[in-house]
Amino acid sequence: MSEKEIQTAPTPPERVVPVEDQPFWDAIDSDSFVLARCTCGAYYARLQACLQCGADAQALTWVPASGRGTVRTFIVFDKPYHPYFKERLPYVVAVVALEEGPELTTNIVDADATNITIGMPVRIVIGTRGQHQIHQASARV
Numbered sequence: 001m002s003e004k005e006i007q008t009a010p011t012p013p014e015r016v017v018p019v020e021d022q023p024f025w026d027a028i029d030s031d032s033f034v035l036a037r038c039t040c041g042a043y044y045a046r047l048q049a050c051l052q053c054g055a056d057a058q059a060l061t062w063v064p065a066s067g068r069g070t071v072r073t074f075i076v077f078d079k080p081y082h083p084y085f086k087e088r089l090p091y092v093v094a095v096v097a098l099e100e101g102p103e104l105t106t107n108i109v110d111a112d113a114t115n116i117t118i119g120m121p122v123r124i125v126i127g128t129r130g131q132h133q134i135h136q137a138s139a140r141v
């Protein structure tokens with residue numbers, strides 16, 4: 001066995017979390033899915049100024065979210081742009097329109113890539129990648 005063949009498996013890309021989004025990822029690590037809700041009722045997947053009423057990010061509160069949504073658009077990756085994904089091809093990256101309003105870029109994990117369609121219902125599930133938990137979309141709604 002060559003030295004190359006006995007190398008350990010590639011590690012996944014690091015999860016980079018802006019400090020203002022830490023509560024979102026803390027919830028993911030605790031197996032829950034939350035969104036930031038403004039006092040006016042608008043929802044966001046991160047802390048930001050409200051686009052609906054103009055309130056600043058301090059008006060937003062993290063609340064449990066349904067995780068239900070539909071595929072707004074998607075792409076099937078058939079080339080690995082990171083060594084970790086080389087053994088995981090093909091994989092699907094989708095923009096999911098959540099029923100609360102925000103859009104979330106995530107992977108669709110349990111559907112044949114040829115069966116995914118724009119508008120199909122999905123739900124957010126929690127998966128694992130390396131040492132972290134991540135959100136993913138399941139076609140099993």
Ligand SMILES: [Zn+2]
Nearest residue numbers: 038040050053
């Ligand atoms: Zn607002």
